[in-house]
Amino acid sequence: MSNIGKAFENKKAFIAFITCGDPDLDTTVEVVKEAVKNGADLIELGIPFSDPTAEGPTIQGANLRALTGGVTTDKIFDMVKELRKDVTIPMVFMTYANVVFSYGAERFIKTCSEIGIDGIILPDLPYEEKEEFHPVCVKYGVDLISLIAPTSENRIAQIAKDAEGFIYVVSSLGVTGTRTEIKTDLESIVKAIRENTNVPCAIGFGISKPEQAQKMAGISDGAIVGSAIIKIIEKYGKDSPKYVGEYVKSMKDAIA
Amino acid sequence: MSNQNGRFGIHGGQYIPETLMNAVIELEEAYNHYKNDPEFNKELETLFNEYAGRPSRLYYAEKMTKDLGGAKIYLKREDLNHTGAHKINNVLGQALLAKKMGKTRLIAETGAGQHGVATATAAALMGMECVVFMGEEDTKRQALNVYKMKLLGAEVVPVTTGTATLKDAVSEAMREWTSRISDTHYCLGSVMGPHPFPTIVRDFQAVISKEIKEQILEKEGRLPDVVMACVGGGSNAIGTFYNFIEDKEVQLIGCEAAGRGVDTFETAATIATGKLGIFHGMKSYFCQDEYGQIAPVYSISAGLDYPGIGPEHAYLNDIGRAQYVPVTDDEAVNAFEYLSRTEGIIPAIESSHALAHAMKIAPTMDKDKIIVITISGRGDKDCAAIARYRGENINE
Secondary structure, eight states: OOGGGGGGTTSOEEEEEEETTSSOHHHHHHHHHHHHHTTOSEEEEEOOOSSOTTOOHHHHHHHHHHHHTTOOHHHHHHHHHHHTTTOOSOEEEEOOHHHHHHHOHHHHHHHHHHHTOOEEEOTTOOGGGGGGTHHHHHHHTOEEEEEEOTTOGGGHHHHHHTOOSOEEEEOSSSSSSOOSOOOSOHHHHHHHHHTTOOSOEEEESSOOSHHHHHHHHHHSSEEEEOHHHHHHHHHHGGGHHHHHHHHHHHHHHHHO | OOOSSSEETTEEEEEOOHHHHHHHHHHHHHHHHHTTOHHHHHHHHHIIIIISOOSOOEEEOHHHHHHHTSSEEEEEEGGGSGGGBTHHHHHHHHHHHHHHTTOOEEEEEESSSHHHHHHHHHHHHHTOEEEEEEEHHHHHHTHHHHHHHHHTTOEEEEEOSTTSSHHHHHHHHHHHHHHOOTTEEEOOOSSOSSTTHHHHHHHHHTHHHHHHHHHHHHHHSSOOSEEEEEESSOHHHHHHHGGGTTOTTSEEEEEEEEETOTTSSSOOOHHHHOEEEEETEEEEEEOBOTTOOBOOOOOSOTTTOOSBOOHHHHHHHHTTSEEEEEEEHHHHHHHHHHHHHHHSOOBOHHHHHHHHHHHHHGGGSOTTOEEEEEEOBBSGGGHHHHHHHTTOOOOO
């Protein structure tokens, strides 16, 4: 089992997504620490991309603010090294294929393993294209996280069988962003996943309220929250760490 | 889950969210079925001929030839198609395919607005709902096309993210597709995006080179020495090249938009300034920075203002089968004015990039050589912008 498994050991996991460098990297460090202090079990660090095609307006905005602020992949690597002095829970990167590809897959993934990044989530890298990075991920012991969507249907078994780390279950059609209601039949998707693997699965996309997190973690092994956290950071900027901390606590309490 | 198809050398592929995978697989299966279906092909041919006005003319530009004093110049008049550009070829094919697949709604991205107008046209004809995503910047540059799309019954959504141009319109159309798949077909306008789009769009545009070949053999009794076209994503260019790829003696030239020059940041010349990357569902060449952030490209031409190039072009470039050259705003505007004055044909500013390069090479070639240039569209839509470029303000 990879380090990521620790996030799910004997508990439901609360997974927090944070875009690195929004509004600046110092704030990101403090936000992550507050999230961890308040019960986050796994941190998804977003490396901003100029054209994040799987994101809704909220996370698009965070990407733009971070890039405008001058954040780069190298600066984020340095930030993670700094973070790892205090943070021991699993951390993964969430970014787009071109960010990894342009840096050089070997160079990017080797660095991930050196600085303590446990996995990578690439929303534009489906099962058919995973060979692009997977062999290098195996070489350096970094998990390449698979996504399963409401439209996956006949693809679930194959994706689940080869999954590692955890499975990111996309709750709804469309892009990231908060939703008032999630209508997908997630119970049957999770059931199909569990018939094929023991790798834990967490649900993301559209979750913002404690009762939603409770419900989603009840169905699966954890809840992933991004846009709702980004909205707090967007609102409070440099002052956001304590507000994110309070929010994470409310969500973690709901699923615990 | 085969990954054998959809690659052109190392380029192409399907780099898209899992949510869309079954949609592109369904599209591929449907296309593989219908492309060999005689009834489908008969329907499409009827639409091409009776509705779009095909075959388009191959016109001998005698005055231009004499004026430049070199190779004999023929113009493939895609500007004479219904809706005024080559875009209608692909759209009629995809709309017909979507209808056979039981889809009732078409979404599309558009740059200059030609693909949006063509999609809105096909949707009107086939009784389908239509939503077009267009960069807000482009809605201003091409206000007339926005009006046309609305007139045809389409909804036009201005895209304000990023550079508010073609690439952002593609991103937004992809986002929309992930949120509504069951009744919606994404009618992609160029030979780009995830497999099977580059293949489908190429096949529907290949009618251009099929006709050129027949027409030039009839007029000249031989193949041309050079065929050329402008390249953004590259649909009219691949249509122009496709049936000549095996004819090694025919030189293939794609003309990219260099904007203010390939040595400036205000350029959209992907082959000249880009590097290998993964974006918008495909591996190909893209204008990007050292960290893989896609560059905010620029060209006077909204239709060529795109930071990537279709994967088959990237491959043709790699193997040296086609050559890609940059053409600046200034050179394209000169060519726009030149063809208008010389032949009485107002070409699209996109097509003017190909004309500009032809004006450079034709005088260096012998008089017994033949160049075919595809005029991908008509230039009415560009008149206001070119007037502005020349410091003149006209009311559209």
